[in-house]
Amino acid sequence: MNAPVKSLTGLDLRTEIDRLRKERNAVILAHYYQEPEIQDLADFVGDSLDLSRKAAATDADVIAFCGVRFMAEVAKILSPEKTVILPDMAAGCSLEDSCPPEQFAKFRAAHPDHIAITYINCSAAVKAHSDIIVTSSSAEQILAQLPMDQKIIFAPDKNLGAYFNRKTGRDMLLWPGACIVHEAFSETELLKLKAQYPGAPVAAHPECPAFILDHADQVGSTRAILEFALASPAETIIVATEPHIIHQMEKAAPHKHFIGAPGADGNCNCNMCPYMALNTMEKLYIALRDLEPRIELDEGLRAAAKRPLDRMLEMAAGTVGKGDVGKTKVTGD
Numbered sequence: 082m083n084a085p086v087k088s089l090t091g092l093d094l095r096t097e098i099d100r101l102r103k104e105r106n107a108v109i110l111a112h113y114y115q116e117p118e119i120q121d122l123a124d125f126v127g128d129s130l131d132l133s134r135k136a137a138a139t140d141a142d143v144i145a146f147c148g149v150r151f152m153a154e155v156a157k158i159l160s161p162e163k164t165v166i167l168p169d170m171a172a173g174c175s176l177e178d179s180c181p182p183e184q185f186a187k188f189r190a191a192h193p194d195h196i197a198i199t200y201i202n203c204s205a206a207v208k209a210h211s212d213i214i215v216t217s218s219s220a221e222q223i224l225a226q227l228p229m230d231q232k233i234i235f236a237p238d239k240n241l242g243a244y245f246n247r248k249t250g251r252d253m254l255l256w257p258g259a260c261i262v263h264e265a266f267s268e269t270e271l272l273k274l275k276a277q278y279p280g281a282p283v284a285a286h287p288e289c290p291a292f293i294l295d296h297a298d299q300v301g302s303t304r305a306i307l308e309f310a311l312a313s314p315a316e317t318i319i320v321a322t323e324p325h326i327i328h329q330m331e332k333a334a335p336h337k338h339f340i341g342a343p344g345a346d347g348n349c350n351c352n353m354c355p356y357m358a359l360n361t362m363e364k365l366y367i368a369l370r371d372l373e374p375r376i377e378l379d380e381g382l383r384a385a386a387k388r389p390l391d392r393m394l395e396m397a398a399g400t401v402g403k404g405d406v407g408k409t410k411v412t413g414d
């Protein structure tokens with residue numbers, strides 16, 4: 082049994098959050114990159130695709146989204162009638178920031194013969210300018226449904242786009258964005274770690290640069306990394322993504338040794354997402370108590386952003402064929 086997490090005038094936050102969750106008919110969704118206490122009390126922990134599906138399917142009145150802002154926006158886009166709260170509205174994303182909507186709209190306009198496949202880590206306004214949204218776990222399946230001669234802009238993550246170009250043999254035009262967390266891994270430090278633990282496989286997220294992925298035995302979404310780590314016969318596994326995912330690995334396989342891949346000086350916290358870290362138990366409690374801060378979206382923007390998200394959910398379920406993908410009409414910004 083975990084010890085009570087107390088603060089804000091000595092409240093037992095876990096008990097209080099539980100009480101408010103029932104009172105509000107709320108569901109708590111948490112990303113694998115959240116702190117362990119939040120993962121442990123969430124109704125569901127998952128990657129972006131899992132969380133999108135849960136947000137679309139829930140019958141709760143309130144979605145308390147423990148992740149970053151674009152993820153909570155996705156919940157609101159898919160479930161506009163729900164109240165969606167985010168413990169800290171400042172929980173942004175460096176990848177989202179690397180793709181301003183106005184510049185993306187101009188880039189699209191300059192390539193009228195391309196469709197835009199956009200990673201879910203972007204603002205609602207960029208989604209509204211996209212044809213299909215993908216997550217790291219759905220991208221390959223979705224790309225496989227498009228003709229090989231289809232011209233594609235892939236945004237905003239250049240590392241993820243380059244990885245899928247290599248994997249699928251496509252030549253997608255890449256928007257030059259990146260995630261500060263996954264860019265922080267050091268090849269030199271990773272090689273030192275591999276020498277220290279010979280035979281330990283490396284599982285890496287495709288947001289990492291190619292110089293890290295080249296040393297990986299498994300490349301995949303956070304969920305795929307988790308599944309690989311648990312299924313691998315290896316006792317020691319090196320994990321190259323945000324290290325809070327190791328919490329789920331240690332819970333499921335306490336006998337194994339999971340090591341986070343190091344950042345530049347081998348010992349920094351630069352591979353921890355500073356945006357995810359803004360959400361705390363105290364802020365989650367306050368958000369459930371006050372039903373603030375809330376995600377609110379202009380209806381035109383929400384509807385425009387929903388179309389490419391619906392395409393993702395349909396294509397990830399295999400219900401859309403090769404000929405069904407046309408361009409999204411952009412109606413909002």
Ligand code: SF4
Nearest residue numbers: 174175176260262354
């Ligand atoms: S880990 Fe990177 S991509 Fe994920 S939320 Fe943090 S900054 Fe954004």
